Amino acid sequence: MNNIELSNLIYPDIEKTASDYEAMYPARNLPEGARVTRLGPSPTGFIHLGNLYGAFVDERLAHQSGGTFYLRIEDTDDKRFVENAVETIISSLEFFGINFDEGVTADGDIGSYGDYTQSHRGEIYRTFAKKLLAEGWAYPCFLTEEEISKIREEQEALKLAPGIYAGWSKYRDWDKDPEVASEVEERIKAGDSFVIRLKSQGTPNLPAEELKRTTVVDAVRGKLEVPENFQDIVIIKTTGIPTYHFAHAIDDHLMRTTHVVRGEEWLPSLPIHVELFKALGWETPIYCHTAQLMKIGEDGNKRKLSKRKDPELSLDYYRSQGYHPACVREYLLTILNSNFEEWRAENPEADIDEFEFTTEKMSSSGALFDLNKLNDVSKNTLLHIPAADIACFLKSWSEEFAPEYEYVFRDMEKLEKILDIGRHDARPRADLVYARQIMEFIGYFFDEAFEVKDELPAEAAADAHEILKRYLESYDHSDDNEVWFGKIREMAVDMGYAAKPKDYKKNPDDYKGHVGHVSTVIRLAIVGRAQSPDVWTIQQIMGEDAVRSRIERSL
Numbered sequence: 001m002n003n004i005e006l007s008n009l010i011y012p013d014i015e016k017t018a019s020d021y022e023a024m025y026p027a028r029n030l031p032e033g034a035r036v037t038r039l040g041p042s043p044t045g046f047i048h049l050g051n052l053y054g055a056f057v058d059e060r061l062a063h064q065s066g067g068t069f070y071l072r073i074e075d076t077d078d079k080r081f082v083e084n085a086v087e088t089i090i091s092s093l094e095f096f097g098i099n100f101d102e103g104v105t106a107d108g109d110i111g112s113y114g115d116y117t118q119s120h121r122g123e124i125y126r127t128f129a130k131k132l133l134a135e136g137w138a139y140p141c142f143l144t145e146e147e148i149s150k151i152r153e154e155q156e157a158l159k160l161a162p163g164i165y166a167g168w169s170k171y172r173d174w175d176k177d178p179e180v181a182s183e184v185e186e187r188i189k190a191g192d193s194f195v196i197r198l199k200s201q202g203t204p205n206l207p208a209e210e211l212k213r214t215t216v217v218d219a220v221r222g223k224l225e226v227p228e229n230f231q232d233i234v235i236i237k238t239t240g241i242p243t244y245h246f247a248h249a250i251d252d253h254l255m256r257t258t259h260v261v262r263g264e265e266w267l268p269s270l271p272i273h274v275e276l277f278k279a280l281g282w283e284t285p286i287y288c289h290t291a292q293l294m295k296i297g298e299d300g301n302k303r304k305l306s307k308r309k310d311p312e313l314s315l316d317y318y319r320s321q322g323y324h325p326a327c328v329r330e331y332l333l334t335i336l337n338s339n340f341e342e343w344r345a346e347n348p349e350a351d352i353d354e355f356e357f358t359t360e361k362m363s364s365s366g367a368l369f370d371l372n373k374l375n376d377v378s379k380n381t382l383l384h385i386p387a388a389d390i391a392c393f394l395k396s397w398s399e400e401f402a403p404e405y406e407y408v409f410r411d412m413e414k415l416e417k418i419l420d421i422g423r424h425d426a427r428p429r430a431d432l433v434y435a436r437q438i439m440e441f442i443g444y445f446f447d448e449a450f451e452v453k454d455e456l457p458a459e460a461a462a463d464a465h466e467i468l469k470r471y472l473e474s475y476d477h478s479d480d481n482e483v484w485f486g487k488i489r490e491m492a493v494d495m496g497y498a499a500k501p502k503d504y505k506k507n508p509d510d511y512k513g514h515v516g517h518v519s520t521v522i523r524l525a526i527v528g529r530a531q532s533p534d535v536w537t538i539q540q541i542m543g544e545d546a547v548r549s550r551i552e553r554s555l
């Protein structure tokens with residue numbers, strides 16, 4: 001039996017060849033410099049900030065260059081499959097404004113480089129496994145788990161690298177030993193289970209100074225000196241399903257991916273991928289290994305975001321808290337590109353897509369994630385979104401995540417006015433951060449949520465009843481802001497309070513307090529808090545009846 005006969009014995013039904021697939025998936029017809037990127041999530045049911053972070057890089061690289069960005073579902077790890085996970089991936093990314101040009105969609109595949117789901121691509125993987133077998137670049141390996149553990153123990157004792165590589169699996173050199181060759185043939189015919197391994201050309205266990213290295217230019221990290229692989233890694237598992245390594249090489253080649261953006265946890269696999277591409281006779285794509293998302297932990301040290309400890313790692317967190325997608329996008333760019341904030345300061349009104357994203361400006365040492373910073377960015381970003389749009393966003397958020405706020409949306413025109421308070425001032429108020437916070441912040445407009453949260457100021461507490469009584473008597477809803485405040489000042493002076501805070505500060509013994517203490521009593525009755533936007537404006541939006549009933553309620 002020779003290599004070709006072996007490949008036919010293992011894959012008798014595979015009739016297509018590598019060149020058939022090369023012809024089926026030709027080089028893409030795209031302008032010079034256009035980049036083709038993909039997101040390859042596994043359908044585990046958990047979509048996290050890291051996925052979005054990577055997707056953002058993919059999306060920008062492709063769309064800034066007139067290229068293509070596609071979604072591929074990487075479901076070769078059958079143990080991790082979760083119902084509806086694909087739908088969740090698609091809808092979550094869509095929510096955050098990540099749009100694919102091609103690949104898996106809610107209504108099936110789009111594009112001519114599919115199928116875009118790895119579990120549907122079995123025949124393609126088998127074709128290339130057959131090719132590697134026929135060329136002597138791969139071999140079937142029948143080692144059992146126990147045998148592999150024994151090999152590992154021996155290697156440990158000899159202080160050699162663990163793993164299956166030259167010298168450790170008799171099946172690797174089956175063609176040099178007629179006995180092994182006939183064992184292989186018989187066992188394949190008998191239907192015994194086996195994996196297919198790459199027959200690595202690397203030299204095992206060289207001292208560091210003799211190790212051969214290949215230079216790979218990573219778009220984020222620059223030049224990497226990648227050591228030669230010598231492991232006979234599994235390319236096809238006993239189930240017939242490819243490993244991530246093998247599927248990655250084949251899919252990214254046939255789908256004509258130019259840039260592979262993935263987390264730095266894949267860096268240690270790079271030697272394997274370099275050899276696999278060589279074995280398959282292809283050029284490697286340009287790798288962009290992105291940094292891990294880190295946060296400052298409880299002990300003040302940087303640590304990786306963890307699924308267990310950090311709810312903010314899940315994308316669901318941002319949706320259920322009601323962060324506007326534009327805010328999350330804006331924030332992600334601030335941690336993705338070190339020059340984004342400077343650009344934003346110079347171009348406060350510009351569309352975010354006008355920023356030129358580059359992989360060179362990405363940090364390779366760990367991107368620091370900070371919720372407080374997200375909140376700051378959110379405040380500023382919302383200032384650039386019209387109140388009507390924010391109102392619509394809040395409404396759909398509430399329908400999905402917080403139906404208890406239904407009363408907020410009964411009068412959308414009123415809601416818009418509420419959201420817009422102080423936003424067009426010379427120094428605009430940046431009160432709005434995310435939906436849950438906004439519901440809390442504007443709650444006083446609605447009897448359903450109104451409550452008095454702060455204490456009366458000590459200086460005016462004794463007079464509170466009298467202040468509110470007089471306020472109600474003199475209240476005229478048509479007074480403008482100046483007339484309205486003039487009346488409060490007049491009342492304050494009449495009751496023994498200073499007309500200005502500074503008068504009171506100078507001669508505290510001459511007054512009970514100052515006009516601010518009097519107006520705080522009124523503010524508390526209307527808003528329930530000692531701090532709020534301008535009370536006159538609030539009253540105008542509330543309407544006369546509501547104002548009067550708030551005061552009466554306090555009396």
Ligand code: GLU
Pocket residue numbers: 039040041042074248260261262263
């Ligand atoms: N399916 C891989 C993962 O979920 C994707 C890695 C890649 O993008 O190459 O980690």
